[in-house]
Amino acid sequence: MSNTVDRTNVTDTNDEVAEVADVTERVDTGPIDVRPGADRIDIEAVRRLLLGSWPEERLASRELAARPEMQKIEGQPYPEHRERALEQLRMLVEDGQVHRAFPTRLGGEDDHGGNIAGFEELVVGDPSHQIKSGVQWGLFGAAVLHLGTEKHHDAWLPGIMSLEVPGIFAMTETGHGSDVASIGTTATFDEATGEFVIDTPFRGAWKDYLGNAAVHGTAAVVFAQLITKNVNHGVHALYVPIRGEDGGFLPGIGGEDDGLKGGLNGIDNGRLHFTGVRVPRENLLNRYGDVAEDGTYSSPIASPGRRFFTMLGTLVQGRVSLDGAATAASAIALQIAIEYGSQRRQFTAASDSDEEVLLDYQRHQRRLLPRLAQTYAHTFAHDKLLVKFDRVFSGVADTDTDRQDLETLAAALKPLSTWAALDTIQESREACGGAGFLAENRLVGLRADLDVYVTFEGDNNVLLQLVAKRLLSDYSKRFRGADAGALARFVVEQAADRAYHGSGLRSLGQTLKDFGRVRRSVGQLRDTEVQRELLTDRVETMIAEVAQRLRPATKLGKAEAAALFNSQQNELIEAARAHGELLEWEAFTEALEKTEDAGSRQVLTWLRDLFGLSVIEKHLAWYLIHGRLSPQRAQAVDAYINRLVARLRPHALDLVHAFGYEQRHVRAAITSGAEQERQDEARAYHRDQRESGTAPIDEKALAKPGRPSLTV
Amino acid sequence: MSNTVDRTNVTDTNDEVAEVADVTERVDTGPIDVRPGADRIDIEAVRRLLLGSWPEERLASRELAARPEMQKIEGQPYPEHRERALEQLRMLVEDGQVHRAFPTRLGGEDDHGGNIAGFEELVVGDPSHQIKSGVQWGLFGAAVLHLGTEKHHDAWLPGIMSLEVPGIFAMTETGHGSDVASIGTTATFDEATGEFVIDTPFRGAWKDYLGNAAVHGTAAVVFAQLITKNVNHGVHALYVPIRGEDGGFLPGIGGEDDGLKGGLNGIDNGRLHFTGVRVPRENLLNRYGDVAEDGTYSSPIASPGRRFFTMLGTLVQGRVSLDGAATAASAIALQIAIEYGSQRRQFTAASDSDEEVLLDYQRHQRRLLPRLAQTYAHTFAHDKLLVKFDRVFSGVADTDTDRQDLETLAAALKPLSTWAALDTIQESREACGGAGFLAENRLVGLRADLDVYVTFEGDNNVLLQLVAKRLLSDYSKRFRGADAGALARFVVEQAADRAYHGSGLRSLGQTLKDFGRVRRSVGQLRDTEVQRELLTDRVETMIAEVAQRLRPATKLGKAEAAALFNSQQNELIEAARAHGELLEWEAFTEALEKTEDAGSRQVLTWLRDLFGLSVIEKHLAWYLIHGRLSPQRAQAVDAYINRLVARLRPHALDLVHAFGYEQRHVRAAITSGAEQERQDEARAYHRDQRESGTAPIDEKALAKPGRPSLTV
Structure with a gap:
């Protein structure tokens, strides 16, 4: 550690903070341990914590992703990139890890959580083959597995698993993405022949954006x-052969190539349309709905609405896995920016000859360290989501409520982590300046590939609205018939761990009114319970407020009720975001409890505080408007964040190294050690010049004859 | 306009807002004109306003950018893209507009503002040839023009103007970007031969990221x-031949290709290094510093520091033009998203059969319309910057203070508009969903190309820090020796138009104390003076607070003073941002005064209010902490923004059409009319089915026997 790093510790006193923050109300942030090294993290221990519940699967997948033949060639023309990604899928088959989720009797392992954990780490090699493998085994294969029945498994899964049949998941249409229930494609049963006839009735009903559709796919769901x-009877899925031996479309099928995209160009996205395409009755994936020979429809789920959501719910793993993959990408971006920021120097400030390391600048710390804290929070929250997913899909806990909770949790976390990935990668790229813009430093490619994560597998805004509706519906069930006064007095009685075991409102058991005590008595913003109260209260209050404003809706006509709901849409989505932030904070806090050594626990507590306080700072106006924080207390948030980033700065490299990615994963030219060599060489050159007296005299020194030259 | 659009007007009453916002303190936002059409803008009049002070130059350049051969081919491999961009530069020579800024006697027009206005619009065709032409004529050529003297102009400008000599602007090094004064390359005068000897002393001093360096450049500054x-004697510029007739490097010169980048791949960026490269003494661009035959140095500017900043100041046009180009890119992105959002439908809400247009959703309005308001503000602010630039460079008003003001203004606006462009293009891309991710819809390519605008020609964070230092220095000059009490009582006496004529603190002449009246008496957040007070007060107070905290610095040693300054860095940069936001708001407000017809004035006033209130909302916690807004008033900001976006929604298309870009400029597949056709076709299909009774019966209708089917 350099001198400048030590300086951040030396100046880290209550006096300085009070002066800097100019707060009139003194904030007690507790005693500070400034013993050098006393609070270093145990990198190995933190790494194990971050690896989560499927460490072996993650490490195995990272080994794979470290092989050069599994890695993206930046700038490869897309036709070749597509072939390379297909070849990489073949290597994934050879490796076998992508079969984990399939039935044991067909060569799989019935391991759902481990499968996703491994899948997520593929993003390290190339997001294109990751998503292409997601199309093949996570969507196309999973649809056959979860929507089909044993005969379908036997007939089609072997070919899907072996990649003998590269497949297409043909759900989205040009005209309908988020509103799947309204797709236009029809499958009409023809009793005379015992076949389904598939048709595309108009241009908007063309299937679109489908991976494997442009070139490689030979069959589709x-x-x-x-x-x-x-x-x-609503949306159902059918297995449909698409291309013949010669690679051409089968009769009645047509399509187009989606061409170049903003990223993920190793995937051959395309469009499909159908004109009188006939498939046997047996090709209907009939787990949730079947048609008998005589055309009679039957389903184990009577309600068409519930049936639809059950069918779609089996495909939640896409969202789950994007949450994890996006977080992995954020970690890699931060490792690049923080390593570079720890080596690169620019401008002298504290001395005449030594330039400052970028990460010693407060602004640089504020740009990168809160995002590092956020990435930790996402990592911990994701592992909880994955455990929940595994319990549902393994059948350990798969009631209807469990499934709904899983979907709500995925819908809350995926938007936050995918948006955060774009934001984090971009800030990292900017923090590396011109070097960050070069493809050789990976950030621009990573950002381009991750871009679409925010709108596919559920548009982020639509997902958050789903979460909000669930929160609102949970809330309404509790308050049905209660008047406004009762609402305000109501004690939310949910258990403290309901956040993950349920999906509903998270609470501590206070009355809404009682939250006033935060304002009156909170002594320490770094107190875990204070942060929990502030974050929880905001979700609950936002939902309660919107619920109250929506109460007249029941008495309104459809159009007026829709207008009223629309007037609350923005606030609702913000409430869902607040819910997601609370879940992340809870997961981070829970992870802290698993940290055994004092150094790790101390540093991770600061990091958790930085995450919690950063969230509170983002919504500070809300806390002020609602009287949850006094102006003095609110002002201290910024000062406390400044303290936290300065405290964390000496640990920044340890914290990114704890993610466990090595240079063979990170692969940025500027993290190869070249920047440190350049800095060392330049500093040695200037030092030698000074010491040998060969440096030219600075004109500035000459201009002031009374002042001795710096260089002689 | 559809029914849903009318609905936003119909429900636009004070009662509704009071209910929706749940504000306890009633906000008087004045009477509302709901006459349909009464407040439509005059698109032509607004277009003229947006075209600014050089409309002809902009339109001529757009004509050029509309020619297919001037347009980017998305996905073209970069070696070919580089050749295409060079070819496009040749077409720019033929067209002649790029010569506007050069001396009349050499075939130019000595027209600096018009030159930049035309240059900015080239971004419409392909940002690569725009920036490549900026390298050739705006950096390489401008350096010869502004740093050289007549002999240099005569010798080199003709070849530069004609592109006979494609050139390189070799300033940045691998180790030094923002801190140009510390570059490592040396030019040592050899009295024996009368030559300068150019050397790269270590790897970090390689020139890097230089446009034209990898392939095309044959000479460099x-x-x-x-x-x-x-x-x-510090940093000076020399004209150096780089490549010979055969395209190979001249002796002593070496280099590397920067390879693929995140965007702008039509430019051949590369690295250069020099080993004992000799050029004649006359190759020193000697306007601000010269070396005589005997090696004696002389300069018209005695202070080395001032000389350095004067030389760099001549190159401000890069920043000025990026501000304009980024704003043009934002306009195009919004046109794509708002046109698509006005046609695309998803989910039914207000009826059983009609899906909603995306832009009728409140969230969609909140995503796009504040960014539209911001783009208007940037457009108006940019024109004022360009006028200032033109006055300085034409010599009409080019005192030292004018030059400093220009630099501060450019440094304040360029960061905000370039960051806004990335944010706006990204939000537009997400608002178009999967379609937004396809290259054919332009948003992803535009974003990739604009990415580096935020870190080149001055890293945005560094530029804002420069602005903050200027504000702080202006402030300190006024308060030198004053005690803390005097500071708080001080009346900032600057004239109301100082914002653009100077660069310093913008004020209305109130005492800081007097701002309390905003809290007490403001009746209308839509009041121009209230917005001005709120925005102005924030800049002033932030600077005053930081200044006060920095006062101990004068008594501290260098390292301690640096640490104190560093503790305020984040706040300082935020103060500079606040200053930039105020300048934008002022420019928008000034533009309103030039709007003559009532409809345009009304709608643009809403748009300006939306911009002002959005800025205030972003910093709402600050206003609450500092007691400038009461919690009730602060809460009304969100409600008022919701009203404004609903009011503006029917005008959204008019407002983007007023930018004046046509489909031949916008070129997105989804703005070709195809989406509207698809929607019309799908709606006609469903309508025909309903009317003819051929639609299948919905199972949901069957499931409830008591309820009549919707379709029979």
Whole structure:
């Protein structure tokens, strides 16, 4: 550690903070341990913590991703990139890890959580083959597995698992993405031949953005409105051969290449349309709905709405895995920016000859360290999501409520982590300046590939609205019939761990009114319970407020009720975001409890505080408006964040190294050690010149004859 | 306009807002004109306003950018893209507009403002040839023009103007970007031969990221530490031939290709290094510093520091033009998203059969319309910057203070508009969903190309820190020797128009104390003076607070003073941002005064209010902490923004069309009319089915026997 690093510790006193923050109300942030080294983290221990519940699967997948043949070639023209990604899928088959989620009897392992953990780490090699493998085994294969029945498994899964049949997940249409229930493609049962006839009735009903559709896919799971005996039973999935031996479309099928995209160009996205395409009745994936030979429809789920959501719910793993992959990408970006920021120097400030390391600048710390804290929070929250997912899909805990909770949790976390990835990668790229813009330093490629994560597998805004509706519905169930006064007095009685075991409102058991004590008595913003109260209260209050404003809706006509709901849409989505932030904070706090050594626990507590306080700072106006924080207390938040980033700065490298990615994963030219060599060489050159007296005299020194030259 | 659009007007009453916002303190936002059409803008009039002071130059350049051969081919491999961009530069020569800034006697027009206005619009065709032309004529050529003298102009400008000599602006080094004064390259005068000897002393001093360096450049303006008679006179520029007839490097010169980048891949960026490269004494661009035959150094500017900043100041046009180009890119992105959002439908809400247009959703309005308001503000602010630039460079008003003001203004606006461009293009891309991710819809390419605008020609954070230092220095000059009490009582006496005519603190002449009246008496957040007070007060107070905290610095040693300054760095940069936001708001407000027709004035006033209130909302915690807004008033800001976006929604298309870009400029597949056709076709299909009775019966309708089917 350099002198400048030590300086951040030396000046870290209450006096300085009070002066800097100019707070009129003194904030007690507790005693500070300034013993050098006393609070270093145990990198290995933190690494194990971050690896979560499937460490072996993650490490195995990282080994794979470290092989050069599994890595992206930046700038490769997309036709070749597509072939390379297909070749990489073949290597994944050879490796076998992508079969983990499939049935043991077919060569899989029935291991759902481990499968996703391994899948997520593929993003390190190339997000294109990651997502392409997600299309093949996570969507196309998973649809056959979860929507089909044993005969389908036997017939099609072997070819899917071996990649003999590269497949297409044909759900989205040009005209309908988020609103899957309204897709236009029809599958009409023809009793005369015992076949389904698949049709695209208009241009907007073309299937679109489908991976493997432009070139490689030979079969598809096609989602269509199932019509039999002139009744539309809603969206169902059918297995449909698409291309023949010669690679050309089969009769009645047409399509287009989506061409170049903003990223993920190793995937051949494309469009498909169908004109009178016939498939046997047996090709209907019939777990949740079937058509008999005589055209009679039957389903184990009577309600068409519930049936639809159950079918779609089996595909939640896409969202789950994007949450983890996005977080991994954020970690790599931060490792690049923080390593570079720890070596690169610019401008002298504290001395005449020594330039400052970028990460010693407060602004640089404020740009990178809160995002590091956030990435830790996302990592811990993701592991909890993955455990929940595994319990549902393994059947350990898979009630309807469990499934709904899982979907709500995924819908809350995926938007936050995918947006955070774009923000974090971009800030990292800017923090590396011009070097950050070069493809050889990986940040621009990573950002381009991750871009679409925020709108696919559920548009982030739509997902958050789903979460908000769930929160609102949970809330309404509790308060049905209660008047406004009762609402305000109500004690939210949910258990403290309901956040992950349920999905609903997170609370501590206070009355809403009682939150006033935060304002009156909070002594320490770094107190875990204070942070929890502040974050929890905000979610609850926002939902309660919106619920109250929506109460007239029941008495309104459809159009007026829709207008009223629309007037609350922005606030609702913000409430869902607040819920997600609370879940992340809870996960981080829970992880702290698993940290055994004092150094790690201390530093991770600062990092958790930085995360919590950064969230509170983002919504500071809300806390002020609602009287949860006094102006003095609110002002101290910024000062406390400045203290935290200065405290964490000496640990920044340890914290990124704890993610466990090595240079063979990170692969940025500026993290190869070259920057440190350049800095060392330049400093040695200037030092030698000074010491040998060969440096030219600075004109500035000459201009002031009374002042001795710095260089002679 | 659809029914849903009208609905936003119909429900736009004070009662609704009071209910929706749940504000306890009623906000009087004045009477509302709901007559349909009464407040439409005059698109032509607003277009003229947006075109600013050089409309002809902008339109001519747009004509050029509309020619297919001037347009980017998305996904073109970069070696070919580089050749295409060079070819496009040749077409720019033919067209002649890029010669506007050069001397009349050499075939130019001595027209600096018009030159930049035209240059900015080239971003519409392809940002690569725009920036490559900026390298050739705005940096390489401008350095010869502004740092050289007549003999240099005569010798080199004709070849530069004609592109006979593609050139390199060799300033940045691998080790030094923002801190140009510390570059390592040396140019040592050899009295024996009358030559300068150019050397790269270590790897970090390689020139890097230089446009035209990898392939096309045959000469360079090289910035180096000028050393003569063993004295270093600081950074000077020399004209240096780089490549010979055969395209190979001349002796002593080496280099590397920077390879693929995150965008702008039509530019061949590369690295250069020099080993004992000799150029004649006359190759020193000697306007601000010269070396005589005997090695004696002389300069018209005695202070080395001032000389350095004067030389760099001549190159401000890069920042000025990026501000304009980034704003043009934002306008195009918004046109794509708002046109698509006005056609694309998803989910039914207000009826059983009609899906909603995306832009009718409140969230969609909140995502796009504040960014539209911001883009208007940037457009108006940019024109004022350009006028200032033109006055300085034409010599109409070019005192030292004018030059400093220009630099401060550019340094304040360029960061905000370039960051806003990335944010706006990204939000636009997300608002278009999967379609936004396809290269054919332009948003991803535009974002990739604009990315580096935030770190080149001055890293945004560094620029804002420069602005803050200027504000702080202006402030300190006024308060030198004053005690803390005097500071608080001081009346900032600057004239109301000082914002653009000077660069310093913007004020209305109130005492700081007097701002309390905002809290007590403001009746209308939409009041221009209230917005002005709130925005102005924040800049002043932030600077005053930081200044007070920095006062001990004068008594501290260098290291301690640096640490104190560093503790305020984040706040300082935020103060500079606040200053930039105020300048933008002032420019928008001034533009309103030039709006003659009532409809345009009304709608643009809403748009300006949306901009002002959005800025205030972003910093709402500050206003609450500092007692400038009461909690009730602060809460009304969100409600008022919701009202404004609903009011502006029917005008959104008019407002983007007023930018004046046509489909031949915008070129997105989704703005070609195809989406509207698809929607019309799908709606006609469903309508025909309903009317003819051929639609299958919905199972949901069957499931409830008591309820009539919707479709029979």
